[in-house]
Amino acid sequence: MNAYPQVLFKNRRPGETVLLPEYEKSGGYQGLRKALKMSPGEVCALVKDSGLRGRGGAGFPTGIKWSFFPSSQPGDKYLVCNGDEMEPGTYKDRQLLLADPHQLLEGMAIAAYALQAPVGYIFLRYAYEDCSLRVERAVKEAIAAGYLGKNILGSGFDVELHVHRSAGRYILGEETSLLNGLEGGRPNPRSKPPFPAQRGLFGRPTNVNNVETLATVPHILAHGKVWFHNLALNPESAGTKLFGLSGHLNKPECFELPLGVTLREVVDEFGGGVRGGKKFKACLPGGASTPYLAAEHLDLMMDFDPLEEVDSRLGTAGVTVFDEDTCMVAVTRNLNQFFARESCGWCTPCRDGLATISWLLDRIEFGRGTEDDLTMLKDQVRNIKGRSFCALAEGAMGPVEALLRLFEDEIKDHIRKGCCPFKQ
């Protein structure tokens, strides 16, 4: 049983989606009402003071991002919700949108007001048709009730939301690539600067936030920053986080847990332990681009800063667990194949470097690897890191580096034995 306070998942019931009347009954749209009585600057300040950090993977403080936004600049300004969620192991936004989609709309209305960006786009990935339908229904309900559309709740402020259904490719989750996708151009990423806050969608100031981040905002408005801060177990952090568990667990489900919960508790209490009574070997703590954690990390707090201290990242908190019989070379090979395939081909380190790493990991996994391949693997990592155009290849290096750091013996074992030791 999950005894921790439920915020985003408080109305969640399996197989059901919360409609507007139930959402209102549970306190829905009270955050928006409060926000509209404050000045836009006060709303931004509250979000900044709450300590909310972006839930889409990078963990950038949301209020600081908002404070960069030129909200007083005249002309078109846009708000974009990033619902691409294509990083393997990440499925929390889908769970949130299937359960209670009005939270996102309320969060977007508040953000639109705070940033004075009245036009918003909700970008949803191809596979999430189920979410798109529910979000569209919720938008209709919210317009009919006066929470969206013209003159929301009599405030004189308009909010116009559009749903964009994408057509595949992981790179669209990169914010500038996503903006190109929304514009209907070829979605290669753009160079930064200029950042979207200066020149984003259609060349205008644009703020991009993740689904879970925006859905958290109404609760901060309704209950305040102290309440939000106290939700986390880590006194230096704030809020709850959706953890999507997967891999070799007895209960690979999605849970809302406080930031700062230990990895051991996540795996044993919520994931029901490693399946088949096997031992925990490693996990991806937050999606395919986050460096592995091993058994020695089980007592760490699952939170942004504590994981960075051990050269990993919380990412999206999609925790994929591997048992003791898993070959980490094979895992890394699978992850790297994903990144190599999803590379948009724009820059050489990513397009050619990831393919080379795939080739090297193939050789090692299938017993054709040599010491030279290991040297070349390290070389590739060094030359890709910091040299790619966007964050895709940088992220792809996360698991490869962790493989070299935590499981180099396993690579050497492959080379020495001339085969995968786990397939013997």
Place this chain on the structure above:
Amino acid sequence: MARGVKKLKVMTELLPQEQVDSFKAKAAVIAHPHELIVDLLRAIQSHHDWVPDDGVLLTAETLGVLPIEVEEVATFYDKIFRRAVGRRVIHVCDSICCWSIGAEMITEHLQKSLGIKLGETTADGVFTLLPTCCLGACGEAPAMMIGLTI
């Protein structure tokens, strides 16, 4: 004249006239008609199963943009099919969570029972089998998507 009639017939096979008109009307009133390219390509695909060259031309003509601008978008996305596919496309996830829990066996089984390899279409034109990256159903792994249903 005869050519014009033939052209119209081909176009309505791609997308019903009322949908074409509705896209045209939308494109006329918005500032950036390019933003409808993906929507229109998806509409054609949902009607015609895939997007042939004429679909690219129809999109360009309807929105008043260049065919190359449509093509560079269409060829970028893996879920826009520029080659013929079966009436039902089966996407099998091969990313990490599904892989860790036996997706390779599912792919193997599907290939055997359909008598095709990944990337191929059954002889009766009903099923196309494709690999896909993570579908966002990691908790229910292994996952696949048939049409638009996970």
